[in-house]
Amino acid sequence: GAVVSQHPSRVICKSGTSVKIECRSLDFQATTMFWYRQFPKQSLMLMATSNEGSKATYEQGVEKDKFLINHASLTLSTLTVTSAHPEDSSFYICSALHVSDYNEQFFGPGTRLTVL
Amino acid sequence: QKEVEQDPGPLSVPEGAIVSLNCTYSNSAFQYFMWYRQYSRKGPELLMYTYSSGNKEDGRFTAQVDKSSKYISLFIRDSQPSDSATYLCAMSKNSGGSNYKLTFGKGTLLTVNP
Numbered sequence: 001g002a003v004v005s006q007h008p009s010r011v012i013c014k015s016g017t018s019v020k021i022e023c024r025s026l027d028f029q030a031t032t033m034f035w036y037r038q039f040p041k042q043s044l045m046l047m048a049t050s051n052e053g054s055k056a057t058y059e060q061g062v063e064k065d066k067f068l069i070n071h072a073s074l075t076l077s078t079l080t081v082t083s084a085h086p087e088d089s090s091f092y093i094c095s096a097l098h099v100s101d102y103n104e105q106f107f108g109p110g111t112r113l114t115v116l
Numbered sequence: 117q118k119e120v121e122q123d124p125g126p127l128s129v130p131e132g133a134i135v136s137l138n139c140t141y142s143n144s145a146f147q148y149f150m151w152y153r154q155y156s157r158k159g160p161e162l163l164m165y166t167y168s169s170g171n172k173e174d175g176r177f178t179a180q181v182d183k184s185s186k187y188i189s190l191f192i193r194d195s196q197p198s199d200s201a202t203y204l205c206a207m208s209k210n211s212g213g214s215n216y217k218l219t220f221g222k223g224t225l226l227t228v229n230p
Contacts (some may be wrong), residue, residue, distance in 0.1 A: 103211050
């Protein structure tokens with residue numbers, strides 16, 4: 001299957017700082033990428049849909065000014081958590097949509113964010 | 117009522133057992149159904165993808181969809197310790213387009229004991 005990478009895999013930051021997470025599709029071009037967050041023993045919750053060259057579409061309840069998404073190229077989307085607080089600590093996972101018969105989402109390995 | 121319900125387990129079985137994992141859903145607009153496997157601290161990987169009601173088999177895995185009952189299942193035959201992971205069901209209303217998105221179940225933690 002196709003490969004999606006995320007960087008960093010783990011980050012610890014102080015409250016009030018901003019953190020940028022990168023999501024890359026390594027062997028295919030993705031006009032659409034998705035950002036999820038996952039709390040322990042909970043499901044993946046879709047935060048936003050990222051479309052190359054246009055504004056991201058945020059799910060209800062997700063603050064667009066806090067979670068900035070940029071999809072500047074067909075292989076890279078970034079999520080910036082601005083002014084992070086301890087409640088933002090979570091596992092953030094991206095996926096890239098591979099358009100084919102199945103239109104499969106390939107997931108990255110996730111980024112563990114801990115805000116102190 | 118959540119759109120997708122999945123028993124989080126945990127489920128513990130001996131090696132070689134048949135495992136049955138299930139999800140129910142409330143929105144009849146869901147048309148595409150998937151099962152993902154997620155190892156600890158990793159991203160999910162797609163196991164099975166189904167569209168219509170019925171069964172789909174791939175090796176030791178069988179996915180079953182009953183749209184009339186809004187119920188989907190994943191069966192694992194001859195389970196192995198390497199199958200130990202969290203299994204998430206997911207579903208979507210369409211297969212692509214501007215409104216495409218997946219709705220996930222909570223995931224079932226499976227442990228296969230040697």
